[in-house]
Amino acid sequence: MADRKRIRAVTSVDVARAAGVSQSVVSRAFSQAPGVSPATRERIEQAAAELGYRHNQLARGLITRRSNLLALVAGVLSNPLHLSLIQTLSRLAQARGYRVLLATAPDGHDMDAAIGDVLAYMPVGIVAMAGTPSAAQVGECARLKLPLILVGRDPGASLVSSVCCDNEAAARQVAFCLLAAGHRRFAFLSSRVADTAFSMARERGFCATVVSAGCPAPIVVNGGSSYAGGYAAADALLNVGSLPDAVFCAGDAIAFGFMDAVRRDLGLSIPDRISVVGFDDMPMASWASYELTSVRQQVEAMADAVIDLLLSTDVPDLGRPTKRLVPGDLIIRRSARLAPPGAVGV
Amino acid sequence: MADRKRIRAVTSVDVARAAGVSQSVVSRAFSQAPGVSPATRERIEQAAAELGYRHNQLARGLITRRSNLLALVAGVLSNPLHLSLIQTLSRLAQARGYRVLLATAPDGHDMDAAIGDVLAYMPVGIVAMAGTPSAAQVGECARLKLPLILVGRDPGASLVSSVCCDNEAAARQVAFCLLAAGHRRFAFLSSRVADTAFSMARERGFCATVVSAGCPAPIVVNGGSSYAGGYAAADALLNVGSLPDAVFCAGDAIAFGFMDAVRRDLGLSIPDRISVVGFDDMPMASWASYELTSVRQQVEAMADAVIDLLLSTDVPDLGRPTKRLVPGDLIIRRSARLAPPGAVGV
DNA sequence: CTGAAAGCGCTAACAA
DNA sequence: TTGTTAGCGCTTTCAG
Numbered sequence: 001m002a003d004r005k006r007i008r009a010v011t012s013v014d015v016a017r018a019a020g021v022s023q024s025v026v027s028r029a030f031s032q033a034p035g036v037s038p039a040t041r042e043r044i045e046q047a048a049a050e051l052g053y054r055h056n057q058l059a060r061g062l063i064t065r066r067s068n069l070l071a072l073v074a075g076v077l078s079n080p081l082h083l084s085l086i087q088t089l090s091r092l093a094q095a096r097g098y099r100v101l102l103a104t105a106p107d108g109h110d111m112d113a114a115i116g117d118v119l120a121y122m123p124v125g126i127v128a129m130a131g132t133p134s135a136a137q138v139g140e141c142a143r144l145k146l147p148l149i150l151v152g153r154d155p156g157a158s159l160v161s162s163v164c165c166d167n168e169a170a171a172r173q174v175a176f177c178l179l180a181a182g183h184r185r186f187a188f189l190s191s192r193v194a195d196t197a198f199s200m201a202r203e204r205g206f207c208a209t210v211v212s213a214g215c216p217a218p219i220v221v222n223g224g225s226s227y228a229g230g231y232a233a234a235d236a237l238l239n240v241g242s243l244p245d246a247v248f249c250a251g252d253a254i255a256f257g258f259m260d261a262v263r264r265d266l267g268l269s270i271p272d273r274i275s276v277v278g279f280d281d282m283p284m285a286s287w288a289s290y291e292l293t294s295v296r297q298q299v300e301a302m303a304d305a306v307i308d309l310l311l312s313t314d315v316p317d318l319g320r321p322t323k324r325l326v327p328g329d330l331i332i333r334r335s336a337r338l339a340p341p342g343a344v345g346v
Numbered sequence: 347m348a349d350r351k352r353i354r355a356v357t358s359v360d361v362a363r364a365a366g367v368s369q370s371v372v373s374r375a376f377s378q379a380p381g382v383s384p385a386t387r388e389r390i391e392q393a394a395a396e397l398g399y400r401h402n403q404l405a406r407g408l409i410t411r412r413s414n415l416l417a418l419v420a421g422v423l424s425n426p427l428h429l430s431l432i433q434t435l436s437r438l439a440q441a442r443g444y445r446v447l448l449a450t451a452p453d454g455h456d457m458d459a460a461i462g463d464v465l466a467y468m469p470v471g472i473v474a475m476a477g478t479p480s481a482a483q484v485g486e487c488a489r490l491k492l493p494l495i496l497v498g499r500d501p502g503a504s505l506v507s508s509v510c511c512d513n514e515a516a517a518r519q520v521a522f523c524l525l526a527a528g529h530r531r532f533a534f535l536s537s538r539v540a541d542t543a544f545s546m547a548r549e550r551g552f553c554a555t556v557v558s559a560g561c562p563a564p565i566v567v568n569g570g571s572s573y574a575g576g577y578a579a580a581d582a583l584l585n586v587g588s589l590p591d592a593v594f595c596a597g598d599a600i601a602f603g604f605m606d607a608v609r610r611d612l613g614l615s616i617p618d619r620i621s622v623v624g625f626d627d628m629p630m631a632s633w634a635s636y637e638l639t640s641v642r643q644q645v646e647a648m649a650d651a652v653i654d655l656l657l658s659t660d661v662p663d664l665g666r667p668t669k670r671l672v673p674g675d676l677i678i679r680r681s682a683r684l685a686p687p688g689a690v691g692v
Numbered sequence: 693c694t695g696a697a698a699g700c701g702c703t704a705a706c707a708a
Numbered sequence: 709t710t711g712t713t714a715g716c717g718c719t720t721t722c723a724g
Contacts (some may be wrong), residue, residue: 009411011701037709057466058413062404063716065355068445068469076433083429087422088448099463100448101415104436119444120403122413161701207702214719227633253629260635281597286571289606289635357717368695373719380696405717409700 010053020045029056045303061122069101070310071123073114075131076107077158080282081297082130085152088303088338089127096311098124105131119144125310127151131158132158147310151302153199161321165297167198171205173341174248174277176294177330179213180339183246186210186218189233189258191225191233191250197223199250202279219244224253225295231258234266243268246336247277252282253294259335279328286333293336295328296317302326356399364393373659376401407468415447416656417469419460419634421477422453426628428476428483431498434472434649442657444470448613451477459482462571467488471656473497478504493656497648500543507667511643513544516674517551519687520594520623520641525559529621530590532556532564535579535604537571537596539628545571545596548625569600576603580612589614592682593620598628599649603639605681621682625674632679639682641674648672 012030018024029036029044047053051256061067070093072086090100101121103114111131118126125147132153133141138160141148147294150162178186188206190283207218221236223229230249237243243266250257255278260277262268280283281296296322307325330341358376362369367386375382375390382390393399409415416439418432436446449460457477464472471493474586478499479487484506487494494506513667524532532550537545553564567582569575576595583589589612595601603623608614608622616622627642651670676687 009701013701023701023709024703024712027701028710031703033703035709040709054466056468056701057409058404058468059716060703061400061716062408062701062718065716067404072448074433077429080426080429083423083426083432086432086448087420087430087450090448091452093462094450094452099467102418102432102436102446102448102704104433104440106437106440116400117440120400121445122402122404191497227630231634256630256633256635260633264634284573284602284630286604287602288577288610289602298607355717359717369717370696370719373717374694377719381693384693402717405700406719408717411700411717413723437705494700600694 009056010051010058012053014051015044015048018051019043029062029254065122066097066124067101067122069121069123070098071101071103071115071118071121071126071131071134071304073103073105073111073118073126073131075105075111075128076127077104079130081152081280081299084299085129085303088224088299089306092303092307095160096199096307098311100153110134112264112287115141119146123326125318127306127310128160131155131293132156133160135159148304149309151306152198152297154201155323156197159321161309161323162310163326165198165295165302165328166325167201167328168205169325170279170295170330171202171248173328173330175206175209175213177338177341178246178248178275178277179210180344181275181337183337184215185244185246186215187233187244187247188218188220189230189239189247189249189254190220191220191223191254192222193337196236202248202250225251225254227257227260230259231261233258234261244273246277248277248279250279251335252278252280252285252292252294253334255279255294256284256290259290259292270335271337275338277336277338281329281331285331291334292312293333293338294331296331297328298326331334348534349578349591350579354400354621356397357402358399358444358626360397361390361394361399364397365389386388392467394677407602411468412443412446412470413468415467415469416444416653417447417449417461417464417467417472417554418475419449419451419457419477420475421451421457423450423476425476425626427626427645428497429464430645431475431649433651434645437567438649438653442493442578442653446656456480458607461487461494465492469654471495471658473652475499478502479506481505489530495655497652498544498643500547501669502543509648509655511544511641511648511669511674512671513547513674514551516625516641516676517548517594518555519674519676520684521552521555521559522690523554523684523687524592524594524621524623524682526564526690527621527683529683530561531590531592532561533579533590533593534566535576535593535595536566536602537566537600538568543642546594552562554629564594564614564660571597571600571607573599573603577607579604580607584612593622594623594625596625596638598624598626598638601640601681602630602636605638612633616681616682621684623684626676627675637679637681639684642677643674644672665687 010027105111278294281294285292358372589604624640627640631638
């Protein structure tokens with residue numbers, strides 16, 4: 001009767017028996033609850049170790065209504081940034097006793113279905129990246145009192161809490177530094193096609209600053225977020241007129257493409273003839289062939305903010321979402337002539 | 347008494363009541379089990395939709411002893427390949443009704459602890475990437491009859507099942523194609539420092555083929571897996587003697603560094619003076635500044651194999667692990683003079 | 693095809 | 709501090 005089941009995993013009852021205590025004391029010992037004498041705890045832990053006991057998270061979650069899982073719902077992951085964000089979130093979550101449940105929304109689908117799926121696991125919270133949940137789904141999470149946080153993109157009009165790089169401020173800083181170095185004619189290479197929000201914020205900050213400094217509005221070329229788009233942008237700029245003094249790109253890949261086009265096809269020198277600044281500081285920005293000046297997103301700080309917001313929020317604030325902006329770091333290399341941020345007071 | 351609890355989630359009992367059936371029929375309907383008449387099923391589904399019922403995976407897993415979670419245990423994720431592997435695994439798992447539980451081993455730690463943690467969620471299987479579980483942990487999983495699969499690295503002497511790019515065969519192919527194009531003096535830029543296994547397999551395949559063709563053994567430079575390592579390798583090769591005809595790199599980043607050093611510092615043309623071949627086919631391999639010929643790992647096929655192995659294995663074969671090798675695709679661009687694989691019969 | 697009943701392994705009152 | 713007891717929401721025999 002004892003081994004009627006197939007494998008009969010070791011349970012807290014077994015541990016209790018071995019340690020000569022009741023099952024509920026074992027439970028307390030393993031849920032870090034107070035009210036267990038050190039001596040008893042010692043005995044329990046020893047018995048548990050001997051038996052190879054493992055605290056069943058499913059049973060615990062079922063009764064607690066919290067699974068110790070943090071759901072990470074993602075759209076299409078492409079940027080290396082996504083990988084380090086995933087890794088950092090996972091590390092920080094684990095440090096606090098949670099683990100990451102990953103749900104990806106298939107290409108073309110929105111993330112609502114993925115969020116719905118994940119709900120069945122009773123996560124402690126949901127982090128959305130590389131996509132934006134619908135207003136309906138946001139409301140549903142609020143109704144369930146489940147914290148939901150959007151990371152890496154601006155929520156726009158959506159009433160979600162979010163953690164995001166301060167794209168606009170970073171773009172302003174880039175503009176200031178370029179202006180201070182004497183540049184007057186600018187272009188912005190956007191990636192609107194792939195994703196409006198963050199590219200738009202960068203464009204807005206950059207263009208507004210340039211214009212209020214009395215310079216002509218930057219020429220905006222919209223060729224997607226790829227290397228190819230950046231490469232093609234050089235031609236596009238020439239067709240519009242002459243090349244500008246400085247180009248700010250919505251992403252590093254664009255910048256690399258543009259630099260290659262400028263140097264190889266046009267035979268112009270960077271930064272002597274034209275300055276280039278990117279965004280994201282991908283690993284290859286530091287490579288000898290580019291040495292790209294770029295804005296680095298602080299992944300660690302962003303992940304920190306996410307975990308913080310998620311686990312400190314008792315009641316998610318529907319209608320009054322928190323928005324946390326993490327500043328970007330301007331990493332200065334040799335692709336642009338610019339005044340260091342300190343010198344221009346930004 | 348009904349609303350004594352805080353939120354009282356919708357349960358299968360509620361659905362049963364609304365649909366006018368017993369709770370167990372609802373259970374059957376939602377677990378795709380047979381034995382529910384179409385009419386009843388229809389009523390149940392409608393009631394469930396109206397109430398906003400969600401099949402509780404925790405309760406299901408508790409009784410079933412399988413959580414519908416597929417554990418992905420990872421070491422340090424750095425390669426873009428890891429991201430697409432994660433994404434593909436997640437997509438394929440979801441398509442079969444499973445979701446991915448991610449556990450990362452903190453830098454420096456082995457993955458045993460992470461595997462242990464994950465066991466508490468009763469996953470259907472474990473996938474290990476960017477790290478290697480200890481023999482003890484492998485044995486433990488086998489004892490629990492829990493499939494464990496290593497992906498992306500050679501298990502070596504370890505008795506784990508694995509899915510891995512056929513590094514050695516790919517390296518042989520590269521060697522054949524370079525030999526057929528007339529190259530005679532070779533070098534291999536390894537990344538042993540970062541990770542022995544896969545780099546060694548590539549080295550083995552490459553060197554053995556070159557030697558058996560009657561050429562001198564390739565000079566092996568071991569500078570880590572980074573761009574900087576590749577850059578430095580050019581100098582290292584010059585110090586040893588003269589530059590070889592062709593260089594095969596254990597990773598694309600190495601190749602990019604090497605190419606930049608060769609072209610910028612040494613002023614030599616690629617592939618006219620020297621051929622370069624990489625491994626992994628990172629996105630930038632196709633960029634105009636590199637056009638790197640490289641071996642592409644078939645991520646989709648690998649993920650497919652993993653899921654297949656994991657979910658088809660009734661009893662994991664301890665002592666008789668499965669090893670699945672997925673061929674690499676040689677993507678030919680312009681960084682190397684080489685005969686196409688078809689021409690040399692490989 | 694459907695229903696009743698017995699748990700899965702655990703937590704959380706409550707009582708001792 | 710410890711033990712007793714009642715479930716969490718579900719699957720699964722076993723009868724009807």
